[in-house]
Amino acid sequence: MAAVISASGLSRHYGELKAVDQVSLEVEEGSLFGLLGPNGSGKTTMIRMLTGQVRPTSGSAHVLGIDVVANSVQVRQQIGIIPEQETPPSFLTAEEYLAFVGSIRKIPAVQEKADWWFDFLEFSDKRDVLCKDLSRGTRQKLMFAQAFLHRPVLALIDEPLINFDPVMQKTVKGYLKEYVRDGGTIFLSTHILEIAEEICSDVAIIHKGRLVHTGPVAGILGQQQHLADFFLEAVGKGSHA
Amino acid sequence: MRELFWAMMKEEWRLHATMFGSISFALFPVLIGAITFMGSLMLPLIGDIIPGQTLSFLVHAQFLLLGVMVGGFGLLGQEVMNRRFGQASLLAYSSRTLPLSDRTIFAVFVVKDTVYYVILWVLPVIAGITLAAPWSGLSLPFIGTLALTLTLSFLTGLAAVFLLSTLYARSMLLLAGVLAGGVLLSTLLLAATTFDPVLFFPPYALSRSFTLPLLLYSLTVIAVPFALAILFMTTEFPGREKHIPDRFSPLAGRLRRLHSGPMVAKDLLDLRRSGGLIGQTLFSFALPLALIWVTLVVLARVLPDARLLITFAGVAGIIGATIYTWVTEFDAIASYTFLPLGTRDLIRSKVTTFLLLQPLTLLAVLAGAIASGEYGSLLPAVVLALSVSVYAASVMVWLTGLWPAVMVYDVRVLAASMILIGPVLLGLIGLASISVLYAFGSALLLVPAYLLLRWSYRRWETWEKAFY
Numbered sequence: 001m002a003a004v005i006s007a008s009g010l011s012r013h014y015g016e017l018k019a020v021d022q023v024s025l026e027v028e029e030g031s032l033f034g035l036l037g038p039n040g041s042g043k044t045t046m047i048r049m050l051t052g053q054v055r056p057t058s059g060s061a062h063v064l065g066i067d068v069v070a071n072s073v074q075v076r077q078q079i080g081i082i083p084e085q086e087t088p089p090s091f092l093t094a095e096e097y098l099a100f101v102g103s104i105r106k107i108p109a110v111q112e113k114a115d116w117w118f119d120f121l122e123f124s125d126k127r128d129v130l131c132k133d134l135s136r137g138t139r140q141k142l143m144f145a146q147a148f149l150h151r152p153v154l155a156l157i158d159e160p161l162i163n164f165d166p167v168m169q170k171t172v173k174g175y176l177k178e179y180v181r182d183g184g185t186i187f188l189s190t191h192i193l194e195i196a197e198e199i200c201s202d203v204a205i206i207h208k209g210r211l212v213h214t215g216p217v218a219g220i221l222g223q224q225q226h227l228a229d230f231f232l233e234a235v236g237k238g239s240h241a
Numbered sequence: 242m243r244e245l246f247w248a249m250m251k252e253e254w255r256l257h258a259t260m261f262g263s264i265s266f267a268l269f270p271v272l273i274g275a276i277t278f279m280g281s282l283m284l285p286l287i288g289d290i291i292p293g294q295t296l297s298f299l300v301h302a303q304f305l306l307l308g309v310m311v312g313g314f315g316l317l318g319q320e321v322m323n324r325r326f327g328q329a330s331l332l333a334y335s336s337r338t339l340p341l342s343d344r345t346i347f348a349v350f351v352v353k354d355t356v357y358y359v360i361l362w363v364l365p366v367i368a369g370i371t372l373a374a375p376w377s378g379l380s381l382p383f384i385g386t387l388a389l390t391l392t393l394s395f396l397t398g399l400a401a402v403f404l405l406s407t408l409y410a411r412s413m414l415l416l417a418g419v420l421a422g423g424v425l426l427s428t429l430l431l432a433a434t435t436f437d438p439v440l441f442f443p444p445y446a447l448s449r450s451f452t453l454p455l456l457l458y459s460l461t462v463i464a465v466p467f468a469l470a471i472l473f474m475t476t477e478f479p480g481r482e483k484h485i486p487d488r489f490s491p492l493a494g495r496l497r498r499l500h501s502g503p504m505v506a507k508d509l510l511d512l513r514r515s516g517g518l519i520g521q522t523l524f525s526f527a528l529p530l531a532l533i534w535v536t537l538v539v540l541a542r543v544l545p546d547a548r549l550l551i552t553f554a555g556v557a558g559i560i561g562a563t564i565y566t567w568v569t570e571f572d573a574i575a576s577y578t579f580l581p582l583g584t585r586d587l588i589r590s591k592v593t594t595f596l597l598l599q600p601l602t603l604l605a606v607l608a609g610a611i612a613s614g615e616y617g618s619l620l621p622a623v624v625l626a627l628s629v630s631v632y633a634a635s636v637m638v639w640l641t642g643l644w645p646a647v648m649v650y651d652v653r654v655l656a657a658s659m660i661l662i663g664p665v666l667l668g669l670i671g672l673a674s675i676s677v678l679y680a681f682g683s684a685l686l687l688v689p690a691y692l693l694l695r696w697s698y699r700r701w702e703t704w705e706k707a708f709y
Contacts (some may be wrong), residue, residue: 073581074581083575083578085575088576089507089511090511091511092510095487096488099493100489100506101580105580128484129484130514
């Protein structure tokens with residue numbers, strides 16, 4: 001399998017703070033790769049660097065073979081992104097927002113694709129409501145839809161399930177698994193370990209900006225009962241720490 | 242309350258200082274003071290040309306305008322109110338998490354804005370005038386009075402806009418009714434009584450004749466709008482879901498020939514639906530231009546050779562350039578960062594939206610032509626206004642990228658924009674006063690404007706903070 005994400009010695013420093021420090025990793029095509037870490041460990045900075053939203057202080061990264069620093073717009077053209085915090089523009093309706101994303105990404109027949117997402121994520125009744133008037137969960141559905149609207153081969157998604165109810169979480173997890181089965185690759189950043197354990201094929205654990213583990217989930221579950229125990233050990237908070 | 246006030250002061254300071262460094266921002270009042278100092282040194286020379294009372298009126302009018310612009314800048318339309326009190330993570334949002342009412346927080350916010358901008362703008366001006374006193378011949382008691390009346394002028398503008406924007410946030414009809422009532426009452430007062438028009442501007446009246454009743458009158462004219470603004474302020478915008486048909490797709494279709502058609506369509510919908518277009522046009526465009534018009538009319542009485550419409554067109558061009566601020570102020574740049582767009586694309590789309598809104602500048606000049614009757618100068622005035630507007634906006638883009646509203650307080654940015662715009666504007670107005678035909682020469686400004694925009698794309702593409 002070819003690596004769709006390849007980072008080498010990637011660092012991002014904010015003054016004295018080393019948000020990400022010398023991280024090297026590879027994500028293989030067709031995997032559902034989970035980046036795990038406590039709050040403030042550097043997960044979001046890592047995603048921002050890999051999507052060209054933040055320039056690394058040092059190191060390099062290639063996504064789908066493209067240099068992220070030199071060609072960030074080209075990278076974002078190819079991939080789908082769900083950011084951790086940003087929400088859709090206040091004064092467009094949900095339907096208009098997907099049309100907007102479609103026109104920026106030059107997606108053909110965007111209306112049909114948008115219709116499919118409204119049905120799949122069960123928010124057709126909100127399609128003509130301004131984004132500012134949508135609930136947090138519905139905004140998250142919209143952000144999910146915009147990331148996958150163009151059927152990218154790779155999606156980098158930051159805490160995508162956090163605002164969903166259990167029913168919607170099940171639907172979305174099912175979609176992600178199917179997406180990977182169909183050949184897509186997911187880079188998922190989360191601190192919800194149960195989700196990672198359930199759907200990820202590989203994980204990396206980042207702690208205080210440094211990568212402390214990377215490998216298949218199956219390997220971890222073979223040694224420990226739960227991913228959570230392994231994670232706590234890795235970040236120095238386990239019972240043996 | 243005191244803690245909230247200081248926290249808001251720190252918040253406002255950090256908001257500005259984080260963008261371009263504490264030192265650079267701290268130098269902003271120093272620069273204002275230095276400019277005033279130099280201006281005051283020239284008072285004995287200016288005094289030979291312009292009578293003292295006219296000069297006093299102009300300075301007070303400028304402070305009124307400053308208050309209007311500072312107030313209008315922060316509290317325009319429902320979207321800005323929403324951002325200030327709803328979505329934005331500012332202390333003003335804390336009524337939902339702290340045991341404080343919206344009204345209390347707004348009251349502290351008003352006090353904070355007053356103190357903050359008096360320190361930032363008013364005090365440096367007074368300091369500059371005071372330091373120049375030995376050479377300008379102004380007495381210290383006079384400067385003391387001036388410090389008070391200029392502060393009151395600033396507060397009058399601030400209070401008026403706070404009240405108007407509060408009314409606007411409640412209902413457009415209410416605002417229109419109050420404005421129409423105000424105009425009607427003023428006309429009746431002037432036509433049917435012996436009311437002195439100077440009393441429409443109490444701080445200026447106070448500077449002419451300092452009496453206790455006038456002082457109380459000035460304070461009332463400030464306190465009542467502030468009180469009404471606090472009393473009637475609202476953060477409870479209609480929460481019901483509105484179902485809106487897709488307006489984006491047809492609009493983007495109509496704009497498809499533009500490079501940034503979809504983004505321009507989004508900007509126009511943003512401005513329209515947020516109420517920003519009407520709000521900004523009223524408070525940041527029409528109101529300042531009306532004040533400038535009055536100032537120029539007064540000035541024209543003592544400088545009969547001045548060409549009123551041409552001068553107004555030049556200044557209208559500068560105000561027209563601030564439309565670039567509107568189109569950037571209402572947008573969260575971070576919401577584009579996960580799309581395949583670069584800073585260059587964003588700047589280009591904002592500039593396109595700015596250009597599409599330039600008919601407002603055209604309308605202002607047309608209104609000036611109707612008011613002055615100088616129809617013969619209309620065409621050169623229009624060329625001058627639009628050229629100055631495009632040039633000044635391109636300077637703004639080059640200096641501030643997508644953040645003109647915040648970065649204007651960077652002392653380097655302010656100084657650079659004054660150097661790049663001031664002499665050009667004065668030169669053009671000066672030449673046009675010799676012959677209006679020279680105003681057509683202002684079209685040459687489009688060349689540096691184009692180059693500045695090209696350089697801006699490269700300059701801001703590599704700026705890290707572009708995304709946050």
